[in-house]
Amino acid sequence: MPNPPLSDLVVIFDLDGTLVDSAPDLTEAMNAILTREGLSPLPAGEVRHLVGEGARALLERGFAENGRAFPQGAAGDRLVSDYIDHYEDHIADSSFVFEGCDACLEALARAGATLAVCTNKVERLAFPLLRALGLLSRFEIVxxxxxxxxxxxxxxxxxxxxxxxxxxxxxxxxxxLTDLLAGRRAGMPVLLAEFGYGTEDIPLETSEQRFADYEALFEMIIRIGNGVAMSERGTI
Known part of the structure; x- marks a missing residue:
């Protein structure tokens, strides 16, 4: 009996903006801190493009959007800690799994792939979010x-x-771009979600493509598993 088509492949997913639309809860947590510090809250549409490098970077960008430098030292550490505490208490109030994601994960597992998550969320936040949205059991490594x-x-x-x-x-x-660079430096093909939090003007190399939905993603990964080269840059 032949091996499943993806039996030699591990598929590594980012979390925020890839598996899960967490922008509503990230926005609420950041705005709680900004408001407390006398700054203007930001709409979720703006926060989406600030996500990807962790809690401190998100707060730093939120302060910068208000024209104010993020505090250094103990004061900055306190704000990050307060943000994490608030976000942890509301981690899945409004967040949701992207459409088609769970079916794609199931199909990839049936095709023999190992599934993993690599996120810039700290473990204290990543595991509860995955668990709350019913995704944790899908992944062998987080x-x-x-x-x-x-x-x-x-x-x-x-x-x-x-x-x-x-x-x-x-x-x-x-x-x-954080995901793109990590994958590129690891020598892996990279597939970027058009619906995520990144920008569309990131230049891609031949082993990198964008996907519009999870059905397209599954087809792209099957092609990679079968050794079909991604000969055209862009979206399929």
């Missing part, structure tokens, strides 16, 4: 920002996931 000494866009987390999976090849599925 690495957060604090799981290793390095985090995306460093390739080390992707390389560690590949090592732990025992598979010979990996694919990075994300939505931002």
């Amino acid at each position: 690495l957060g920002r604090d799981s290793l000494a390095a985090h995306k866009p460093d390739p080390a987390p992707l390389q560690e996931i590949l090592r732990r999976s025992g598979r010979s090849r990996g694919v990075m599925v994300g939505d931002t």
